[in-house]
Amino acid sequence: MSWTALILAGSRGAADPVAQAAGVSHKAFAELEGRTMLARVATALSAVPQVGRILVSIEPGAPALPAGLERLDAAPSPARSVGAALATAAPPVLVTTADHPLLTPDMVADFIRGAEAAGADICAGVATRPVVEAAGNPARRTYLRFRDAEVSGCNLFALRTPRAEAAVRFWQRLETERKKPWRMALAIGPLTLASYAAGLLTMAGAAGAIGRAAGCSAALVTLDHPDAAHDVDKPADLVFAETRLRARKAG
Helix, strand or coil: CCEEEEEECCCCCCCCHHHHHHCCCCHHHCEECCEEHHHHHHHHHHCCCCEEEEEEEECCCCCCCCCCCEEEECCCCHHHHHHHHHCCCCCCEEEEECCCCCCCHHHHHHHHHHHHHHCCCEEEEEEEHHHHHCCCCCCCCCCEECCCCEEEEEEEEEECCCCHHHHHHHHHHHHHCCCCHHHHHHHHCHHHHHHHHCCCCCHHHHHHHHHHHHCCCEEEEECCCCCCCCCCCCHHHHHHHHHHHHHHHHC
């Protein structure tokens, strides 16, 4: 089965701290060890046999893309950009972000295998806290605290079937309600949120609840890669990523 990969590389504001620190228009073009983050992500994806087309969602005025990548105009939000991509690429589609320079072919291949094994319409990659902290990143990270594990997102999503479009529409709905938390709570389900707050919600239970709310099946895919959950949101993350890349070179 051939997957289409979508890299979200759009700018989410004129004052992105990473772009400013790197002196570029989009943080996707910030360089680490002589190569842009976008190029590193694209290289990792292209080395995976299951991945065919690679699409990049970015603003029309952005710099030229590396060879072999297909350009799509970014929509006003990530969810709408994914929806626009689905108009040109049928599932299965793997979605990731340009600020994931530590991504490797093994991470992508393991995620695809996990998503296919899960069999859900939509899957999200996560890494447990012990795995994430094995990379040694001192930056504070956000963890989802489930009954069976604390996990952090890996910016890897699998839209396996046409029914995954329902999840994208649900995501778009949550984006429109982001300034109205009570409406977001109603969309996800008050009982689910109460269970999470009480520390009773499991990973499988959370995925099931999100899937039911979205109108499709959903699953979380756990990745055993310390760098999988480390994206670049601030200049300190860029420094950490460079440190990890140098460590890889040193063996």
